[in-house]
């Protein structure tokens with residue numbers, strides 16, 4: 751275990767898995783319950799409405815949405831973590847997801863290719 755300073759309030763605490771101290775975790779959980787409750791009552795609330803009604807950080811609302819802990823209402827959108835385009839589920843918009851998956855596939859492909867080629871001396875023998 752290591753000592754870290756809380757990302758939110760700066761207090762020193764024993765870091766386990768999160769970047770914020772137990773006190774802030776507790777506050778965050780309370781806020782989460784508040785937001786969840788608000789969304790149950792207001793099915794079409796937007797992020798802005800939640801922020802205004804509850805006086806919570808927009809960042810926090812978006813974090814819960816990205817983590818999949820909160821389900822966005824029909825009208826609720828929040829920015830894609832990559833390009834900022836409004837999305838309603840997950841962390842990224844379909845475009846960015848596609849790009850990311852593409853990059854992963856490219857990496858896999860180039861890795862597979864470099865493995866197929868094998869060590870250099872094989873191709874030197876082919877020359878005979």
Ligand SMILES: [Zn+2]
Nearest residue numbers: 756759771774
């Ligand atoms: Zn804290």
Ligand SMILES: [Zn+2]
Nearest residue numbers: 830833843846
């Ligand atoms: Zn995006």
